[in-house]
Every structure is written in structure tokens, then in C-alpha cells.
Amino acid sequence: MQNKSNTKIVTIAIFLTTFMTAIEGTIVSTAMPTIVSDLNGLGIMNWVVSIFLLMTAVSTPIYGKLADSLGRKPVFLFGIAVFVIGSALCGIAQNMVELILFRVIQGLGSGAVQPVAVTIIADLYTLEKRAKMLGLNSGFWGVASVIAPLLGGFIVQHLSWHWIFYINVPLGILAFLLVIFFLKETKTSKDSTLDLKGTTCLVIFLLALMVFLQEIENGFNLILLGLLVIIVASAILFFRMEKKAKDPIMPLDMLTNKEFTMINLITLLISGVVIGFEFYIPTWMQGINGTSASVAGFAVTPSSLMWIVGSFLIGGMLGRWGIKKTYDYMLIVLVGADLALIFVPIYTSFWVFCLIAAFNGTAFGAITTASQVRSQVLVGRDKIGVATSFNTLMKYLGQTMMVSIYGITFNMVVAKQVTHHPQLTQRMMNDIVSADKAKHLAPNLIPALREVLLSGLKSVYVVSLIVIILSLVLNQLYKQKKIVE
Numbered sequence: 001m002q003n004k005s006n007t008k009i010v011t012i013a014i015f016l017t018t019f020m021t022a023i024e025g026t027i028v029s030t031a032m033p034t035i036v037s038d039l040n041g042l043g044i045m046n047w048v049v050s051i052f053l054l055m056t057a058v059s060t061p062i063y064g065k066l067a068d069s070l071g072r073k074p075v076f077l078f079g080i081a082v083f084v085i086g087s088a089l090c091g092i093a094q095n096m097v098e099l100i101l102f103r104v105i106q107g108l109g110s111g112a113v114q115p116v117a118v119t120i121i122a123d124l125y126t127l128e129k130r131a132k133m134l135g136l137n138s139g140f141w142g143v144a145s146v147i148a149p150l151l152g153g154f155i156v157q158h159l160s161w162h163w164i165f166y167i168n169v170p171l172g173i174l175a176f177l178l179v180i181f182f183l184k185e186t187k188t189s190k191d192s193t194l195d196l197k198g199t200t201c202l203v204i205f206l207l208a209l210m211v212f213l214q215e216i217e218n219g220f221n222l223i224l225l226g227l228l229v230i231i232v233a234s235a236i237l238f239f240r241m242e243k244k245a246k247d248p249i250m251p252l253d254m255l256t257n258k259e260f261t262m263i264n265l266i267t268l269l270i271s272g273v274v275i276g277f278e279f280y281i282p283t284w285m286q287g288i289n290g291t292s293a294s295v296a297g298f299a300v301t302p303s304s305l306m307w308i309v310g311s312f313l314i315g316g317m318l319g320r321w322g323i324k325k326t327y328d329y330m331l332i333v334l335v336g337a338d339l340a341l342i343f344v345p346i347y348t349s350f351w352v353f354c355l356i357a358a359f360n361g362t363a364f365g366a367i368t369t370a371s372q373v374r375s376q377v378l379v380g381r382d383k384i385g386v387a388t389s390f391n392t393l394m395k396y397l398g399q400t401m402m403v404s405i406y407g408i409t410f411n412m413v414v415a416k417q418v419t420h421h422p423q424l425t426q427r428m429m430n431d432i433v434s435a436d437k438a439k440h441l442a443p444n445l446i447p448a449l450r451e452v453l454l455s456g457l458k459s460v461y462v463v464s465l466i467v468i469i470l471s472l473v474l475n476q477l478y479k480q481k482k483i484v485e
Helices: 004-039 042-070 072-091 096-124 127-158 168-182 196-218 222-244 252-256 258-287 293-343 350-377 381-419 426-432 446-474
Strands: none
Touching (some): 004 096, 004 168, 004 258, 004 426, 042 072, 042 096, 127 293, 222 252, 252 258, 258 293, 258 446, 293 350, 293 446
């Protein structure tokens, strides 16, 4: 039996793990220019983020089922341990390939920590208190998102990039010990089916797609043909498995509801827009504007702050305009912000980026919160959990796929531009994205390097603009249903 004092201690442990996993989502983006410069991996830097997101996405539903059958405590402890081990290994990585491999481990840990933490809160608190505690847990997520860029910049500037991973180790160990000693769980047995076949097909499909996008810049060859066969075959197998699965990772029956399908497709696309902004703006700040890592972190902070504001405002927006008009207005805001990024001159004030970030954050917060609420409302009460999990899966998949697409676009444009400047090398491109390393480059080469980098960055936001416009089109393809609660 869980007593009140123990409940408070376990809740603190949950908040610690929420903060720890949430901060990892954006702190890496701020440190990425320094990591790239140190480990020489501009061409594959997108994998550091995409592989973490992919492992988190596909493992989350599996851990949720295991928590039902094995108990929350062992699964939660396993997730914390794996995340801490992955973080420590990331900190000692000697090259980009090692870092990417260790991010796989970290992502597998994150996939357990995030959903099981929320489930434990539901177990610990009555319905009256549960909403408050879940709100506080979300608050820790929000605080982590706000301070992550700033903390990342500070750590990189005053310690080293390794410490953005090491910081998780003491937090994780503390949370682990608190859960071991203070979470009392009554063992219960519950049958739960794991959609391992469907999950395996989905992982194979996404990994093959990511490698395909990474390699396509080298021209079509037998390797790409093989990957294409794997992509098509795994996609066909995945949908066949999902039709047969007793408890599928992707509930195909829900997709017969056109509004539900379109809203979640928009969620997938806009989550990709979010990652494009958060991942590449710190690189823009350090590589083009020449700011320190700390200042680069400040450039995306308004987005995190206004995300919270957008989340709070969405209730009024939905009540006044409904889902379709709310999406239209917020997507138009994103179009304006994206066009600003495409057309700003090379030497643009830092504060302009803060303003763009504020508009982006408001729209991101409104759209993502609206998608969660609407996805839940459109299904029966008995399927709210499944609908929420599906919506979360779409967010992760959108970020995973779009990071790869941005990466290939960025790499192709930069590689093409470098060929127009014989005096430039890929090593110089790795160095220009770090303000500290850029100081050691020949001053006469810096303008050309920045022009090349800017071309690559703007190409990312051209792709992002296409994605936003596609979302606007999808938003016109369904009729909003009237829901009577």
C-alpha cells in the first residue's frame, strides 16, 4: 500500500524523469553545431535526432503493454536504467557513428520512461487529483523545453558538449533509487498482446526509408534499388499485420474516420515542421550570425514559451472557430513565419528570429494541443487511450521522417554550393557552424562559407513551407463533425 509521504517522493521521481527525457529533446539541437565541428559529421547530423525519435516512437507502445502485464515498477526502472546508460555512452562517443548508435540505446530508454511515468501517476492519484498532477507533470515538460536551449548553450560554452548527456546520469540515478525504495506496487497479472510483428515491420520501413534518403544524393544504384524493395515490402507487410493484430500499434479501423485521419496526418506533417525549426535555427545562429552557443539557445526559447501560451489559448479558439478554422489560421501564421525565414537577408538581427520563434511557438502549441483533444473526442471513450497513443506516434514519426528529408535537402544543396567554390572544403563547413571553430578560419573565406550554409538552411525552410501548404490542403478535405459530449 502506498502511503502519502511515499507518494510524494515517487511523484518527485516521476517529475525528475519527465524533466530528464524532455530536456533531451531540444538540448541536443543547441549543442549540435559544436558536436558536428568536433566529430566532423555535418552530413549525418540529422541521424543524431532522427534515430532517437524513431526508437522512442516504436518502443513506447510496447513498453505500455509490458507495464500492464509485468507491472509499472520493473518497466519504469528498466527504462530509467537504459536511458542513463545510453546517456553516459553518448557522452563518451568519439565519432558521429558511435553517437548515433548510443542514441539508439537512449531512445529505447526514453520510450519506456515517458508513457509509464504518466501511467504511474494515474495509479497513485484519485481522479480528482490526477488532472492536477498530470498538469504539473506537463508543466515540468514545458519548463524543460524552455530552459533546454539555454542550458545546452551554457553547458557547451562553459563545459563541453559531452555534459549535455552526462547531466542525465545523476538525475537518472536519483530517480531510480527513489522508485526502488518508495514505489510500492501490488503485483497484478493482466494479459496483454504485443504487436511485435507490426512494430518490427514499421521499424524496418522507417530505417530503410531514412537510409534511402541519406544515400539518394549519391545517385541511383543497386543499393538504393534494394532499399526501395525493402521499403515497399515492409510497408505492405505492415498493413497486413495491422489488419490481423489483436492489439495493433496503428489501429486501422480508426482511419475510416476521415476527420481523425486528416487531423493526424496534419499532426505528422506539422511535427516535422517543429523539428525543422528547433534543429536548424541554432545552426543558423552560430554559423551565420556568429553567436555563441548560449545566445543561439535564446533564439528558440520564445518558441517554447509561446507554445505554452498557444496550448492555453486553444480551448477558446476551438470554442469560437472550431477545428478547421483554428487550423487554417494557425497554419497561415506558420506560412508567414516560414516565408520570413526564406527571405531574410544573410545579416538579420537576432531579435527578428526571436519574433519568428514566438509566432511559430504559438501556432505549434495550438495545433498540437488541438490535435490531441480532437483525436480523443472523435473516438469512443473506450478508445481514448488508443487514439492518444496513435496521435503521439504520428508526432514522433513526423519528426523522424522530416529530419531525414531536411538532412538530405541540406546536404545536397551544401555539396552543390561547395563545388562552386574550389577554395572551400567539407571540413571548413563543419567548422563554420561552430562560432568557436569559425574564429580559426581564414577571414576571407568566411563570407563564402556563410553563403553556402545559408543556401542549405533556406532549402530546409522551402521544404518546410511545402509541408505547411500540404497541411492546409489536407485541412480542406474533411467535414468537421458536430460532437455532443
